[in-house]
Structure formats: C-alpha cells, structure tokens
Amino acid sequence: MIPAKFDYIKASSVSEAVDLLDKHGFDAKILSGGHSLIPAMKLRLNRPEVLIDISGISGMDSITEEGGEIVIGANCTHHDIATSKLVNDDLNILAQTAKAIGDIQVRNRGTLGGSLAHADPAADYPATVLACDATVVAEGKKGQRSIPISDFFQGIFTTALEDDEIITSIRFPKVKNGNYQKFFQSASRFAVVGVAVVKSGNEVKVGITGVADTPYRAKGVENAYNGSADAADHAVDNVEVMSDHFADVEYRSxxxxxMTKRALEA
Amino acid sequence: MGKFVGKAVKRREDARFLKGAGTYTDDIKLPKMAHTAFVRSPYAHANVLSIDIEEAKNEPGVIAIYTGNDACGEFGVPCGWQVDFKNGETMREPAHPLLTKDKIRHVGEAVAIVVAETLEQARDAAEMVMVDYEELLAVTDPKQAMEAGAPLVHDQWEDNAAFDWCIGNDRAEVEAALESAHHVTEMEYRNHRVAPNAIEPRSYIADYDVNADKWTLYTSTQNPHLIRLLLCAFVLGIPEHKVRVVSKDVGGGFGSKIYHYTEEALLTWISREIGRPVKWTSDRSEAFMTDAHGRDHVVKSKMGFDKDGKIVAHLTDEYCAMGAYLSTFAPAVPTYLHGTLFQGVYTTPLIHLNVIAPFTHTVVVDAYRGAGRPEATYLLERIISKAAKEMGMDPAEIRFKNFIPPFDGVEEAGYQTQVALQYDSGDYHGVLERGLEMLGYEDFRKEQAKAREYGKLLGVGFSSYIEGCGIAPSAVVGALGARAGLYEVGHVRVQPTGKVSVFTGAHSHGQGHETVFAQFVADKLGIEMDDVEIEHGDTDQVAFGMGTYGSRSLAVGGSAIIKSIDKILEKGAKIAAHKLEAAEEDLEYAEGKWTVKGTDKSISFGDVSLTAYVPHDYPEGLEPGLDFSSFYDPSNFTYPFGTHIAVVEVDSDTGKVDVKRFIACDDVGNVMNPMIVDGQIHGGVVQGIGQALLEEVVFDEAGQMINASYMDYAMPRADDIPMIETDRTVTPCPHNPLGVKGAGEAGCIGSTPAVVNAVVDALAHLGVTDIQMPVTPQRVWKAMQN
Structure with a gap:
C-alpha cells in the first residue's frame, strides 16, 4: 500500500493547473478529493509522475444560483452538496444522490468534479447529472467551454475532457421533482444499479448508472412513460448490461x- | 465469589486502545531497523524458470535480496497436527519453504524478499526483481481437486489428498439405518471459504543482538510460546533459550494468527544475516493472499428419521480444502474439531462422517473463529430444519423431540457421543425455551402469515448449537494427532507489598484478559483489582503457554492461575498461622485476611506477603517468597451451547435480506464479566451473519481471488446488523475450578445457520428449500424465480 514515487504540485489557480497539465501531459493526474486516485496509486495500478492538486483553488468550491441555474464548483464535496440549502431546496435529487455516496469520511473528501472526471461506471452522480441535463464547464489551454452532459460520458473511465482540461463547475437547471434510487454493492457501497428520475408533468428523464460501462439516459423508459411506472420495463432496452459476481446480466437487468420503477413511483 | 466476578467491570485495556495508544508490532521502531518487501507470485500454479535480482540489487537503499536459492530455502515450516488416512497411510505432509525456488502453489507465494533502508525503497526494488514463470493449470475447489486428471499440487503423490479420514459408527451400519428410515433428508452445498480480516494485519520484527547472540521476535501472534518452539526447534534449528518472542497488543486474530507463518521465520533468519533488526508488515492485499483462510467444505449429507421425527442416522461426506500446504492446525479443523461435534445436541444413535482433505492451489486453510464447529453446526441445523419442513413439523418441535435430556455432569453423568467425545454438562431444552419466549414465537407466526398476505416476506430461523472448547486434555489430543500438549500455565507472583503480578500463557488479542483475569484473581485473594496486574505475550516473562484459540483462555488459562492462587493461599496460611500463633486448621481466609475462627485475631494478605519476603519471624523449614507457577491440563473439553434465532425480511423485488432481529440465548457456564461475554457474543454473531449474507472468497478459473479487496470482499457493517438480543442460562462446567466453558466462538458458531434458516423460511411458501451461502440478493432472487 505504498505508491510509486511521484511529484506533488499544489496549483493556486485554474490557469496554473491547466498549464501544468499541458506541460506534463500523460505523466500528470489531477488530484481533488483523491478518493479514487489515491487507492489506485497505493495499489500501484496507477502511477502518475506528477499530481496536480486543485483542491486549494479559490472559487471552485461554491454553490450559487446564477440565471435560474444552480452552479456547483467542481471542488464541492459530497458533504457540501448533501447539506447545501440551495441544493436541498431547488435540486433535491442531487442532495439525495450525494447522501447515498460512501460514508461520512468519503463524503467529506470526495468531490463532484472528481467523480465526474473519473467516470467510474458504478459512481452515483452520473445517473443524476444525466437525468438533470446538467452542463459540465471545463477549462483548458483553449479556454473555457461548456459540455452538455449527454456528450460527456464516453465509456468506462472515459470522458469528453481534453488532456489539458479540468472541470471547473457543473451547471444544473432547478429540479422540483426528482428521485434517486440506488441498490448498493455490499462491499464497496458503490451502485450496482443507480437510477435517477426527473419528472416534469408527464415527461420524465431517466439516468442510469452501474448497469452499462457508460451511464446512460434510458430513452426506452422516457418514451414509454405515460404516468405509469410500468415504463420501467424498458430500463435496459438496447443496453449492453455488465456482469460481475454481485450481479450477472439477468439480475442486474x-x-x-x-430501481427505475421505484424512482418513477417516488 | 466476591465483589468483581459476575460484574460488568469496564475493560482496563480500553484506556489505551480507545486513545490509539496501544503498542502493536508495527508501532515498534527499533534503531537501524531495516524494512522488507516480498516478491510474490501472481500465479496460482507455475514453475519458476528464473529469478533475476541483479537490477534490483542496485536500486537505492537495498541492503540484501534473498531467494529460495539462499540458505533459508532449506528450511520450511512444519504442521502441528497429524491426521492419517483411515487405511493407515501416513498424512501427506509436504515441505513448506520460506521462499519458493521452483514450484508456485498459490497466488501470493513468496519468491524473494528485498531488504532495504526504507519501506518505499524495498517496495520499489521488489518491482525490479524479474521472475520468469511458466503458468500451469490450477485447481481451487476441494472436490474438483480429487477428480481424475486434476492438476497436482504436489507432484510426489498420485492425487491431491492430504488424508482421507472418518469418524463415528460403522458406515455400513449407518447406511443400512438410512435405507430403512421413515424419511431421509438430503443436502448438498458448500460451506464456503472466508478470509479472516483481522483489523491489524500480520506484522513481525526480528532483532538479532550479535553481542548477546540472542534474538527478539516481535510478532502479532495469538501464540508466542508455540511460535518460538516451532521457529527454534523445527524451522531454523536455533536454541530456544536464545529467542524471546514478544506479542503484546494484537489487533484481532480470529484464528489466523495462531499459526507459524513463513514470514516470521524468514525475518528471524535475515536479522542474523544482516546483523540488524528487520520488519515486515502485511498490507491488506497481502493479507487476503497469505493469511490462512477459513471453512471451504464441500458437503453431501443424509439424515434419516423415524415416523415421529426422531433422528435415526446421519451420514456425511465432505471434501475440505487444505490449501497449498498444511498450516499449523489445518488437519485438525475438519476432523477432530468438526466430526467430533456431529452429535450436536441430539440423541442421534448412528453417525458417520468421511472427510477427504485435498491440497488446492490456494493459500492455506486453517482454524477461523469456531474452527470446524461452525461447519458442523451449519450442517446439523440446516438439515434438521429442512427435515422439519419436509415432514410437516415445526422446526422448534423437531429439536425438542431430539434433544439430549438435561445433565449436570455431577449427579448425572456426562453424555457419551457417537463421535468420541463426552459432553460435560448441558440443558439444551432450556436455551430453546428461553429463546422462543424472547422471540414471542406464536405471535411471530401470526405476523408472518399476515405479512405474506401483503406480499411481505418474513422468516424465522433456529439454531441449537453445541461446541467443544476449552481445549484440551493433552493426552486426548495427543492420541488424536496433536504434536503439542494443550495445557496452560499460570504464574502468580505476590510482591512483598502484597501486590500481585499474574503471568499467563493465554494471549489476549481483543478478549479482555487484563480485566477478566484480574476480576477473579482479586476476588479469590479478597483484594482490589487495582492490586492485580495481568501480563501476557512475552516468552521471557511467562514460563510457557499454549496461547489463545478455541475459547480456551479462561477455562484452561484461568484454571492454571487458580491452581497457583491455591498454592499461595496454602503457603500463606502457614505463615499466617505462625504469626497468629494459631493452628492452620483454625484459620479462615476471607476479604484479604486470615482470621482465627471465632476471634478477632487476623493478619492481612499484605502482612503475610511482606513476612514471606522478610522472613525474620517465620515458620521453620518454610521457604521464603510467595510465588507459584502451575500447569493446568484439563480433564475434558468444555461444551458451551445455546439457541440462536434470526428473524429476517426479504425484499421480494430485489432479494435483499434484512436481519430484523437476532436473539442469542447462550450457556457458556459461569460468567466472570457479562459485558465481555455479551461483547464476545455480539462479535461472533456479526461474523456469523457476515458469512451467512456477505463474505465469500471467490476464485476464478486460474486461481486468482477476484475479490481480494474491501471494494469487493463484503464485510458486515453496523447497518447490516440489528440490535442483538442476548440472554443466558448457566450450566456450570463441572470439571474446572471456575465452572466456565468459553464464549469466544459461540456467536460465530450458532448464528450462521439461524440466518440461512430464516431466509429459507421466508421463502418456503415459494417452494425454496435451500440457498447456497452467502445468501446474497442475487442468489435469493434467483431462488425465488425457480
């Protein structure tokens, strides 16, 4: 449980972090909460030569309302999100999701930006950011850009971020009626299945994590939904379902x- | 007995443990201490073609690198228990080298060790050791290991059996009784493999002092004296009096720290080679790969009943994995700690168990909390519950019908089983009756029926266990193949001021001996607990000891201390009589003083102690001093028993099991400290629930453990467990002075089948009769679909 040797640089601004990323390229990794990266480094499964710590960058840990949207800094911890009045009032589904992550120690360290950038297929947030139609704001050498969440997740541990880009914030529309349902993996307490449902009128948006190697919007459910939770039967339509010793394809499906039914009924 | 025994005295050791101020082996940092990292095989079965250490040797900080080609390669760790084949063939006992030079037999087997100035340097250099392997086919399942053509773990024998053993009545007689039985219930399942997961990983420091030509080995073991004996006499061939083994604070063992491991012998050897102290602490990944695992029995069983539901015969065949080598106690676990409990708490007249113990391409399997008795209890309690369902009987009723009647072992004789042992005392009805009362059985059945109408799945499961502990009479275990005695040593040193130091060969690694032992010593001497100190875990302090496992500390270790206290009181009475100018027989001892009966003439324990060390006015011919050491060899095992009851709710959509209630009514004989007994029961129950619902070592085809981290190996957590409801009956052990039986493993022995029985009960109306452990949501859901 001793990582390979690495250098550590604490970035004081986003532009400094971007410059460092650009300079070190593949040899560098961004460190935020470190809850996925550090264990992988201790097992020497991941051995970056440089860690660029962005946790001290000011302005990246705020939760604000801007132009009718909720803007959450990438460095906000799960605890910040779970306990934010603004999030609980106007984006309750995200607070529900944050509360379902890990335990109090994990929630005190892990961050929203870190979780999204890592893109673990069993992470919780992806289901919810998909169902909320959030926007990822990233900054790189070419400047800042907004990435629609529907374009963001590209595969297992793979996102639309360029090599020199870091997430600075995530923008959410306000969500009145949303629910997150999670079936916990008994060891890690990650999601075997996590389903986020956002309802407005007779429309639903359904994000699902843990089921496929990439989190997805369950379009089959959304199209079939007419007010009845029976639409949940379409949760894995056209999806290649993952299998492990906790849940094979049949059981995970x-x-x-x-979980979709429960989220629709909630 | 006095003012401390029977009271929930708070644990004195917690003052340091709760403050993080304990001294575990890894906390010890010696001057000039070197650090180590192992190069371990990533393959389960492979030939080592070459080992290249040249590049690694030149890495910064490297002091030395050793492989099996060095002198340490000649040594190997021995097995402590011999179980021969039923046909008379001797147990097959392979060499178990400290470092392997040619043949890999499990993932994690050590090929080389790097010694460096820092741990980081050792780890970095270990990555530079180049080993060329030729991977071979592996077998990890004990039944498959005995199939024709299975890959051989040890090439020198024609198949993988370490031994093939049986116990009980004549097999043909048992088979005939099953043929003619009114009803036969059958089961086939696996009592799956679990990893021990002590919170403190194994850690060793060997320190060779060249000037004194002596070693000190600091080791996280349950068993310091036995480690020293094995290390000196059997592995390294160094004189025992030149080695001190220190094992003070140890963070849990659950059996896995009983055994003599290759790493502690290797470090002892290296320390002399380099002339410096040297440390190794396992990390969690290494712990999963190299700590002895538990269980892993493949079971096929038949139990026959008459028309009234009385058991007439029981026949079981098992394949029990040994792993790649024979660990210290491994052969005893599925045999003498398992088959001897097949009587259970029932009057079964005919019993036969056959055990084939194969080598497998896995880490070794050895005793894990309960050691053989949980596996026996799981079988008996599952099959009798299954039989009740098949015969339309109530699961409590079938147990009452088959219980051995109560006996106290004093007025009534002990109960002679069909499987070698004689139970000491028991009242098996009593604990089930009390358990049913705690449960509110009739009300529960009504609630269950009502819940089913609403689609809610409730179930109740029973387990009436017995276990054998307080191990053990040396002559008996010797006849059964043990290569050691199983007595214990208790040394009581009264200081001149009347303060008392107790040195015990039992070893505390979480049990609370420093508190419990002080309670009965203080009461027996009529002094304050604060005047009693308990020392353990240092071979230079304690004359000898057999360590702690098999719930033996109080029953055997406590009894040895009592023997020494008796000697002290006997000698003290002589001194007191002299000082009081009275006859010894006219004295009585109470509340810390000797009094001449019927008078107010008395002398305190402290004054007698001082007189013993300042013997100016002293009985003629009597030696000075007040210091006695005793060996206690028990006349029998002890047999705690109890009833565990689980109430579960199964989520009908997902198959997830929620344990709603857990009731444990145990009888562990006399109780010294009810809080500590409750704590032991709680911990054991949680471990048993862990096996029932969550924990399982899973290997892939190639012999890799695919869930060797806490991301994938599911340990029970607080929110998996309900408040545990405990109660006790008290049936004293008739053959030891404290009347105690042992409580360390009972929770883990009784709980597992109660939980699985409850799940099966919840799903019984769906036609479910059995579910393989651990009863994961996926397995439950699949069972519900069929």
Whole structure:
C-alpha cells in the first residue's frame, strides 16, 4: 500500500493547473478529493509522475444560483452538496444522490468534479447529472467551454475532457421533482444499479448508472412513460448490461427495472 | 465469589486502545531497523524458470535480496497436527519453504524478499526483481481437486489428498439405518471459504543482538510460546533459550494468527544475516493472499428419521480444502474439531462422517473463529430444519423431540457421543425455551402469515448449537494427532507489598484478559483489582503457554492461575498461622485476611506477603517468597451451547435480506464479566451473519481471488446488523475450578445457520428449500424465480 514515487504540485489557480497539465501531459493526474486516485496509486495500478492538486483553488468550491441555474464548483464535496440549502431546496435529487455516496469520511473528501472526471461506471452522480441535463464547464489551454452532459460520458473511465482540461463547475437547471434510487454493492457501497428520475408533468428523464460501462439516459423508459411506472420495463432496452459476481446480466437487468420503477413511483 | 466476578467491570485495556495508544508490532521502531518487501507470485500454479535480482540489487537503499536459492530455502515450516488416512497411510505432509525456488502453489507465494533502508525503497526494488514463470493449470475447489486428471499440487503423490479420514459408527451400519428410515433428508452445498480480516494485519520484527547472540521476535501472534518452539526447534534449528518472542497488543486474530507463518521465520533468519533488526508488515492485499483462510467444505449429507421425527442416522461426506500446504492446525479443523461435534445436541444413535482433505492451489486453510464447529453446526441445523419442513413439523418441535435430556455432569453423568467425545454438562431444552419466549414465537407466526398476505416476506430461523472448547486434555489430543500438549500455565507472583503480578500463557488479542483475569484473581485473594496486574505475550516473562484459540483462555488459562492462587493461599496460611500463633486448621481466609475462627485475631494478605519476603519471624523449614507457577491440563473439553434465532425480511423485488432481529440465548457456564461475554457474543454473531449474507472468497478459473479487496470482499457493517438480543442460562462446567466453558466462538458458531434458516423460511411458501451461502440478493432472487 505504498505508491510509486511521484511529484506533488499544489496549483493556486485554474490557469496554473491547466498549464501544468499541458506541460506534463500523460505523466500528470489531477488530484481533488483523491478518493479514487489515491487507492489506485497505493495499489500501484496507477502511477502518475506528477499530481496536480486543485483542491486549494479559490472559487471552485461554491454553490450559487446564477440565471435560474444552480452552479456547483467542481471542488464541492459530497458533504457540501448533501447539506447545501440551495441544493436541498431547488435540486433535491442531487442532495439525495450525494447522501447515498460512501460514508461520512468519503463524503467529506470526495468531490463532484472528481467523480465526474473519473467516470467510474458504478459512481452515483452520473445517473443524476444525466437525468438533470446538467452542463459540465471545463477549462483548458483553449479556454473555457461548456459540455452538455449527454456528450460527456464516453465509456468506462472515459470522458469528453481534453488532456489539458479540468472541470471547473457543473451547471444544473432547478429540479422540483426528482428521485434517486440506488441498490448498493455490499462491499464497496458503490451502485450496482443507480437510477435517477426527473419528472416534469408527464415527461420524465431517466439516468442510469452501474448497469452499462457508460451511464446512460434510458430513452426506452422516457418514451414509454405515460404516468405509469410500468415504463420501467424498458430500463435496459438496447443496453449492453455488465456482469460481475454481485450481479450477472439477468439480475442486474432486473434490478435496473426495479430501481427505475421505484424512482418513477417516488 | 466476591465483589468483581459476575460484574460488568469496564475493560482496563480500553484506556489505551480507545486513545490509539496501544503498542502493536508495527508501532515498534527499533534503531537501524531495516524494512522488507516480498516478491510474490501472481500465479496460482507455475514453475519458476528464473529469478533475476541483479537490477534490483542496485536500486537505492537495498541492503540484501534473498531467494529460495539462499540458505533459508532449506528450511520450511512444519504442521502441528497429524491426521492419517483411515487405511493407515501416513498424512501427506509436504515441505513448506520460506521462499519458493521452483514450484508456485498459490497466488501470493513468496519468491524473494528485498531488504532495504526504507519501506518505499524495498517496495520499489521488489518491482525490479524479474521472475520468469511458466503458468500451469490450477485447481481451487476441494472436490474438483480429487477428480481424475486434476492438476497436482504436489507432484510426489498420485492425487491431491492430504488424508482421507472418518469418524463415528460403522458406515455400513449407518447406511443400512438410512435405507430403512421413515424419511431421509438430503443436502448438498458448500460451506464456503472466508478470509479472516483481522483489523491489524500480520506484522513481525526480528532483532538479532550479535553481542548477546540472542534474538527478539516481535510478532502479532495469538501464540508466542508455540511460535518460538516451532521457529527454534523445527524451522531454523536455533536454541530456544536464545529467542524471546514478544506479542503484546494484537489487533484481532480470529484464528489466523495462531499459526507459524513463513514470514516470521524468514525475518528471524535475515536479522542474523544482516546483523540488524528487520520488519515486515502485511498490507491488506497481502493479507487476503497469505493469511490462512477459513471453512471451504464441500458437503453431501443424509439424515434419516423415524415416523415421529426422531433422528435415526446421519451420514456425511465432505471434501475440505487444505490449501497449498498444511498450516499449523489445518488437519485438525475438519476432523477432530468438526466430526467430533456431529452429535450436536441430539440423541442421534448412528453417525458417520468421511472427510477427504485435498491440497488446492490456494493459500492455506486453517482454524477461523469456531474452527470446524461452525461447519458442523451449519450442517446439523440446516438439515434438521429442512427435515422439519419436509415432514410437516415445526422446526422448534423437531429439536425438542431430539434433544439430549438435561445433565449436570455431577449427579448425572456426562453424555457419551457417537463421535468420541463426552459432553460435560448441558440443558439444551432450556436455551430453546428461553429463546422462543424472547422471540414471542406464536405471535411471530401470526405476523408472518399476515405479512405474506401483503406480499411481505418474513422468516424465522433456529439454531441449537453445541461446541467443544476449552481445549484440551493433552493426552486426548495427543492420541488424536496433536504434536503439542494443550495445557496452560499460570504464574502468580505476590510482591512483598502484597501486590500481585499474574503471568499467563493465554494471549489476549481483543478478549479482555487484563480485566477478566484480574476480576477473579482479586476476588479469590479478597483484594482490589487495582492490586492485580495481568501480563501476557512475552516468552521471557511467562514460563510457557499454549496461547489463545478455541475459547480456551479462561477455562484452561484461568484454571492454571487458580491452581497457583491455591498454592499461595496454602503457603500463606502457614505463615499466617505462625504469626497468629494459631493452628492452620483454625484459620479462615476471607476479604484479604486470615482470621482465627471465632476471634478477632487476623493478619492481612499484605502482612503475610511482606513476612514471606522478610522472613525474620517465620515458620521453620518454610521457604521464603510467595510465588507459584502451575500447569493446568484439563480433564475434558468444555461444551458451551445455546439457541440462536434470526428473524429476517426479504425484499421480494430485489432479494435483499434484512436481519430484523437476532436473539442469542447462550450457556457458556459461569460468567466472570457479562459485558465481555455479551461483547464476545455480539462479535461472533456479526461474523456469523457476515458469512451467512456477505463474505465469500471467490476464485476464478486460474486461481486468482477476484475479490481480494474491501471494494469487493463484503464485510458486515453496523447497518447490516440489528440490535442483538442476548440472554443466558448457566450450566456450570463441572470439571474446572471456575465452572466456565468459553464464549469466544459461540456467536460465530450458532448464528450462521439461524440466518440461512430464516431466509429459507421466508421463502418456503415459494417452494425454496435451500440457498447456497452467502445468501446474497442475487442468489435469493434467483431462488425465488425457480
């Protein structure tokens, strides 16, 4: 449990962090909460030569309302999100999701930006950011850009971020009626299946994590929904479902439908 | 007995443990101490073609690198228990080298060790050691290991069996009784493999002092004296009096720290080679790969009943994995700690168990909390519950019908089983009756029926266990293949001021001996607990000891201390009589003083102690001093028993099991400290629930453990467990002075089948009769679909 040797640089601004990323390229990794990166480094599964710590950059840990949107700094911890009045009032589904992550120690360290950039297929947030139609704001050498969440997740541990880009914030529309349902993996407490449902009128948006190697919007459910939770039967339509020793394809598919139904009924 | 025994005295050791001020082996930092990292095989079965250490040797900070080609390669760790084949063939006992030079037999087997100035340097250099392997086919399942053509773990034998053993009545007789039985219930399942997961990983420091030509080995073991004996006499061939083994604070063992491991012998050897102290502490990944695992029995069983539901015969065949080598106690676990409990708490007249113990391409399997008895209890309690369902009987009723009647072992004789042992005392009805009362059984059945109408799945499961502990009479275990005695040593040194130092060969690694032992010593001497200190875990302090496992500390270790206290009181009475100018027989000892009966003439324990060390006015011919050491060899095992009851709710959509209630009514004989007994029961129950619902070592085809981290190996957490409801009956042990039986493993032995029985009960109306452990949501859901 001793990582390989690495250099550590604490960045004081986003532009400094971007410059460092640009300079070190593949040899560098961004450190935020470190809850996925550090364990992987201790097992020497991941051995960056340079860690660029962005946790001290000012202005990246605020939760504000801007132009009718909720803007959450990438360095906000799960605890910040779970306990924010603004999030609880106007984006409650994200608070629900944050509360379902890990335990109090994990929630005190892990960050929203870090989780999204890492893109673990069993992470919780992806389901919710998809269902909320959030926007990822990233900054790189070419400047700042907004990435629609529908374009963001590209595969297992793979995102639309360029090599020199870091996430600075995530913008959410206000969500009145949303629900996150999670079936916990018994060891890690990651999601075997996590389903986020955002309702407005007779329309639903459904984000699902843990089921496929990339989190997805369950279009089959959304199209079939007419007010009845039976639409949950379409939760894994056209999806290549993952399998492991906690849940094989058949059981995981079933769980996806059950959790979707529960989220639709909530 | 006095003012401390039977009271929930708070644990004195917690003052340091709760403040993080304990001294575990890894906390010890010696001057000039070197650090180590192992190069371990990533393959389960492979030939080592070459080992290249040249590049690694030149890495910064490297002091030395050793492989199996160095002198240490000649040594190997021995097995402590011999179980021969039923046909008379001797147990197959392979060499277990400290470092492997040719053949890899499990993932994690050590090929080389790097010694460096810092741990980081050792780890970095270890990555530079180049080993060329030729991977071979592996077998990890004990039944498959015995199939024709299975890859051989040890090439020198024609198959993988370490031994093939049986116990009980004649097999043909048992088979005939099953043929003619009114009803036969059958089960086939796996009592799956679990990893021990002590919170403190194994850690060793060996320190060779060249000037004194002596070693000190600091080791996180349950068993310091036995480690020293094995290390000196069997592995390294160094004189025992030249080695001190220190094992003070140890953070849990659950069996896994009983055994003599290759790493501690290797470090002892290296320390002399380099003339410096040297440390190794396992990390969690290494712990999963190299700590002895538990369980892993493949079971096929039949139990026959008459028309009234009385058991007439029981026949079981098992394949029990040994792993790649024979660990210290491994052969005893599925045999003498397992088959001897097949009587259970029932009057079964005919019993036969056959055990084939194969080598497998896995880390070794050895005793894990309960050691053989949980596996026996799981079988008996699952099959009798299954039989009740098949015969339309109530699961409590079938147990009452088959219980051995109560016996106290004093007025009534002990109960002679069909499987070698004689139970000491028991009242098996009593604990089930009390358990049913705690549960509110009738009300529960009504609630269950009502819940089913609403689609809610509730179930209740029973387990009436017995276990054998307080191990053990040396002559008995010797006849059964043990290569050691199983007595214990208790040394009581009264200081001149009347303060008392107790040195015990039992070892505390979480049990609370420093508190419990002080309670009964203080009461027996009529002094304050503060005047008693308990020392353990240092071979230079304690004359000898057999360590702690098998719930033996109080029953055996406590009894040895009592023997020494008796000697002190006997000698003290002589001194007191002299000082009081009275006859010894006219004295009585109470509340810390000797009094001449019927008078107010008395002398305190402290004054007698001082007189013993300042013997100016002293009985003629009597030696000075007040210091006695005793060996206690028990006349029998002890047999705690109890009833565990689980109430579960199964989520009908997902199959997830929620344990709603857990009731444990145990009988561990006399209780010294009810809080500590409750704590032991709680911990054991949680471990048992862990096996039932969550924990499982899973290997892939190639022999890799695919869940060797806490991301994938599911340990029970607080929110998996309900408040545990405990109660006790008290049936004293008739053959030891404290009347105690042992409580360390009972929770883990009784709980597992209660939980699985409850899940099966919840799903019984769906036609579910059995579910393989651990009863994961996926397995439950699949069972519900069929």
């Amino acid at each position: 079933h769980l996806a439908k059950v």
